[in-house]
Amino acid sequence: MDSFLTDPLFILLIGIIIVVGGIIGLRLHAFLALLIAAFVVALMTPASAVEIFALSKGSSAGAALQMSNWHVGKRIATAFGQTCGKIGILIAMAAIIGKCMLESGAAEKIIRSLIKRTGVKNAPVSFLGGSFFLGIPVFFDTVFYLMIPLAKAMANKLGKNYLLLVLAVTAGAAMANSLVPPTPGPLFLISEMDIPIGMMMLGGTLVGLFTISTGYMYALWANRKWPVPLRDSPDAPLKDIKALSLREDSHLPSLWLSTLPVLIPLVFITVKALMDTFMDTGDSNNLMITLINFFGEKNTALICGALSALMLLVRQKKDDTKAMLKAVQMALMSGGVIILITAAGGAFGGMLQQTGISARIGELTQGYQMAIIPLAFFIAVVVRTAQGSATVAMITASGILAGMSATMDLGYHQLYVGLAIACGSKIFPWMNDSGFWIVCKMSNLTEKEVLKTFSPMLTIMGVTGLIVILIAAQIWPLV
Template identity: 60%
Template sequence: MADPILILLVGVVIVVGGIIGFKLHPFLALLLAALAVALLTPPELVEQYYLSKGVSAIDAYKQAHKSIGERIGIEFGNTCAKIGILIAMAAIIGKAMLDSGAAEKIIRSMLKVTGEKNAPLGFILSSFFLTIPVFVDTVIFLMMPLAKAMGMRLKKNYLLLALSVIAGAVMANSYVPPSPGPLILVSSFNVPIGLLMVCGVLLGLCTITVGFFIAKYLNKKFDIPLRDSPDARLEDIAAIAEKDDSELPSLGWALLPAAFPLVTICIRSAVEAFHKSDKPLTEIPFVNTVLDIVLFFGDKNIALLMGGLFALLVLAKQKKTSKDKILAFTSTALASGGGIILITAAGGAFGGMLQQTGISSRIADLTKDYQMALIPLAFFITMVVRTAQGSATVALITASGILAGMAQNANLGFHPVYLCLAIGSGAKLIPWMNDAGFWIMCKTSNLTEEEALKTIAPMQSLMGLAGVILTMIAAWIFPMV
């Protein structure tokens, strides 16, 4: 079995079958799939893969004849090197923003701008921008109680508020780094992280606009009331809206952990994109020194590290807690991020083994006369994997492993960032019972399973479809090559 397509199918079956059929943890399923793919790949294909990357014949031969365990370990470690620090710091930033009240302060500030009448708009924008530095499930856990409080205050439109929270969070999770999925796309496709940030935000704002109108339609179609529940009693919900602003950090401190890495990374990416020479950026030494400092902190690892430190500073300042409690808090945050790092790195190992089969070259040959078809192909592959096994992150990882080689194709016809956006769009289809996020959204909003399938699933799917259509239009009008 030397055909990369057949090897790919075996790998996908192991991932999907392992997670769904045998209830394996994604980490184990992905490693088993990597092992199976490596076993089925002849050394000749591995050697051809390294030769295609410009490696010398001797080095390519050595790489192809390394033990399978070593090859898997190398790819696992390479992925950790690219995203490990980022995910760990994102975990600290997210939890610290929640516990310090920084995230709640940001939401309240947004509501002051929009007003209660436009509260759903405030919620969808808040959840979108909060999910950039904060994990999607924590944003939903944070904002759904606030949506319930607002629903109680307004006495109407609870479904619209709940769907607004979900729409904003899920789109940022698939489009904008440092969310885990987009991070792996950045490394797989060698796309500048700042470029994906900008493009992801732009596409995300477009798709959540579509989602907002879909949510308004569903809110009119289904009369779903705000319900009492053991973990969120209505009297407790009412108390959330009565918290004093004095208990929360100032808006400047609240924004600092998220804004610092976003701003510095974007500045560095902009400079790297438009300043190609080794000459100083300006003629003024002092300005050059300042820019050098900004660019130093604009390295993605350093930027997220500083964001994590700022988040802990805000937490310590607000809670006035002891050093021991800060240490325990950090350990808890890193434990939650560690699981995501393991899954993502295992996915990187699986993707690396798939690339060594020559799958990218095979697909490139099949589609060489239809380069624009790669965008819907990327969308379709991700959609199939997401629908089959439930995890948007695993779907992103799997699709990137299959298609990453396209980023180096000289005849691609458009910038690889569009493939990243197409994969992110495909990861939105189709959420149902095999998706842990589906249950989080269902249970936190107190929707029944039937109600969630009638509202959350179609809204997410239509946003994903809108995303890939807009991506294809943008790639046609602004190919950026």
């Protein structure tokens, strides 16, 4: 009986029940539910399992024994702090970039420029690509808040295709939000699973292109089958939408300035990742290599992006001396909550790792290494469907599967496991998902319309991603 109660799979089950039951049944904030689950998991984990975990991480025998005797509070706080150290600055800077791009008009300029280049008839494709691009540094709900007025204005101009525009926006933003750092879910995932950020950015973008393509095909079909008219609403009267479509471009920043807050961190991080992958720099004293190493570090790159976003905001709002202060304050308020939730998820995932769950799953899947990818996908699907949050689903699944490469020979890079988790976190959003209600209320679609269009589209994209990942892991294992 005791061995059953200390089995990592049983402890995992209890942890998931507490997270899902706490969020759905007791209406607890995700931060509290994750923290409570971390405490329960830590209490249930025997000291011997903690000692084995510490040894597997390279600790000495004495240090491992000492860690096994730590108070559960200290173990949780340590894991909490380690997660904050990994992603705290990144999330805060991403939040500042997103807010400043909205306030300065940079985001709107990017979308309009895309439309000018593709033409009005190809506007849905512009919205798809634009929302994916903006979804890299900006949270899903923020991208949707930005894009929906433009979607309404474009539908007003076209006189049709409103549902197609809404689905294009949600498809791009939703996939970038889970696949491409520096959004919180992917950031946590790569830190837990030891995946280089540059590799995740490139892999997530490539998989994202496949998924949004299939999502767009479904959106075209759904728009023909269930056309939705542009509806008047108190928060977005049709007369105001008309005025929005006539706003002068002269009030917006130039395109090259608008893209800098996103391009700076993306270019810095990508160049460093490419250099690390394809060049043997050793102890080189080359100035260029030194600069790339300095600015390509993820925290530094995001800080540079945030500084450029702040300078753009100050430039655009010269008459408002408090614009920068207000933008930073609002960004940090929203980013702070995300950091707390993510760090609590780190504590929960850390306690799950100490149970020996990775080794246990490794035993169960011995000889079936390729089964890890659909397993990772399935875990994320279960958690996402049960409690609604894609980020929490990614946190939970990556916490369970972290360290897999240390306990078994996968035969392919852990990147594919991470991408599978990201795609699984997209499956069938419904009423327990805040994104569902954002899409529903901001677009003036009914619950039934959202359930038969938005939810199936994300499911199709997630499954497409899984298929692409399974094929890629066979052809390009990257090990």
